[in-house]
Amino acid sequence: MLKNLFGNRNIERVLLFLLVNGKCYGTQLQSLLNIPLAPVQRALAHLEKHGIIISLREGKKLIYCMNPSWPLHAELELLLKKAYLMLPPDEKKSYCYIQKIPSNCSYHLRAFWKRLLKVKQLDLRSKSRGSIAQTGSAEIMMDLTSSNTVVFQEKGCWYSDEGSNIAFSSAFRWALHAQSNLITLEHLRRGVNHPVFLFNLTANKPNQLVSVDAHLCGEDTYLGNITWDQDQIVFYWRIIGPRKNEELTYYYT
Secondary structure (H helix, E strand, O other), rough: HHHHOOOOHHHOOOHHHHHHHEOHHHHHHHHHHHOHHHHHHHHHHHHHOOOOOEEEEOOOEEEEEEEOOOOOOHHHHHHHHHHHHHHOOHHHOOOOOOOOOOOOHHHHHHHEEEEHOOOEEEEEEEEEEOOOOOOEEEEEEEEEOOOOOEEEEEEEEEOOOOOOEEEEEEEEEEEHHHOOOOEEEEEOOOOOOOOOEEEEEEEEOOEEEEEEEOOOEOOOEEEEEEEEHHHHHOEEEEEEEEEEHHHHEEEEO
């Protein structure tokens, strides 16, 4: 779609991957693009040379991300978002990169489930690309409807610097499917009998869950990942749509 503009299909796909995921490394993209590593590395080197992306070390891996200081960063992001929204649904999902699922996935899911059932409080952070982040908090009332299903009733406030706090309430249903190595998350804004599916999550390594694929809700795409320890669960959401380009972070304690 943007090949004629960038002159290179690999550059287009690198940029779309970074739009959705925020960062990448070479072998990740090699797997996504299903091509030899060398063309991927050339695309990354070209983008870094011209200041469009930057690289940094995370352990032994060289990680790439968009350069927010590049003069046309905001304009490029808007262009990429529009291009992404025009992709066919199956191609949209291909930009959600899932690592290899470990053989002891079931053990990790059950450990997470045990921690999830201890949650009492929620702190939130919401940020739309190019805008100021908002924060909020909520109390959680938990309804364990079965040993493998729990509903979070969340009631709280979004805070603003002007002091005009906005009350909110929401309900989410978590379900553990041990045989499938999945945890399903649904929003209950339409009631318990008409849930809105959000994610299937699975463990890709200890203390981390990822969405199995991108969920398409109308024209919006939802991605998610979770990290957790004994102190808190951090749930990061990414929502891309015609009127959305949002990052949500839920801190459950």
